[in-house]
Amino acid sequence: MIPQIKRIHHVAYRCRDAKETVDWYERVMGMRYTTAFAEDKVPSTGEDDPYMHVFLDCGGGNVLAFFELPNQPEMGKDPNTPAWVQHIAFEVEDEAALQAAKAHLEAEGVDVLGPTYHGIFRSIYFFDPNGHRLELACNIGTAEQYAELADLAPVMLEEWSQTKRAPRHAEWLHKDPATA
Template sequence: MTSAPNLSGIHHVAYRCKDAKETTEFYQRVMGMNFDVAFAENEVPSTGEYDPYMHIFLDAGGGNILAFFELPEQPDMGKDPNTPTWVQHIAFKVNTLDELLAAKANAEAEGLEVLGPTHHGIFKSIYFFDPNGHRLEIACDIGTDEEMKELRRVAPEMLEEWSRTKKAPQHAAWLHEKARDEH
């Protein structure tokens, strides 16, 4: 009999970038991330294919690593034309609302257009794009333990209703009301 693995976290998440140096400098300057490791190869280790690449690893804190591949011999990066730009994003966490506002000020000082803070009921966040067109989010949790407990309780019911109707269930309507009330 087989069983699911006992995961201890995410080792790293990898995306593509246009320029490894520019991407590294952006994440160091704008996001405060440390540049940890880089690999440059001419062949892909898992497949043996010839495809030169630079693979960079940036420390997002808490043992979380964000990685990028620069692939100079591949066609230019593209986006899924059927997925809205707000859907695919990388969300980072800060601990306080003051840190969130400081992150916004820092990104704006870099000349980035920043959306937010947006109130999601249990967290507030800001959004902007990196030099590769990847949407980034910085979020700060504001939900109470009771609110999180209730959201976990109704999650299976919400998923089941969504699966049947493809419409937003009202199980957590209080969350949206909370966000509206605080605006």
């Protein structure tokens, strides 16, 4: 039977320092620290590998978690994947909330890129203290635009699969009305 997914239970990433990470996400992102597990042995594998696993409430039933692994080599990144690819995106209410978040982040000393126009949403991008790229996005699309993109998704995927070039079936996605 195909699993009936209700939601993402949590997404877990590695961190350099669990306390620093929790403090940053509470202060800078407004998330609430809810739970921690600390073990000397990994429950799923039985390996002797002490860890701290912390959980933060992102709102809407979403949970972001981190592992601190003091006995493992220092965190690294995939050298073959650009820094802009792997990221966590969080939704904010609207463009005013996006601008307010940008001002808050910059006041906290965080370098922020954007807002960037994506046709149906605008985003800002920045990094957490562990080097994970984060995105805050607000939806700006219309019901008609979302419906058009849903209809075009299979066509675009098929074209991409064959050509490995960006299909331009929804050209309006690439024209920011704010700069027109």
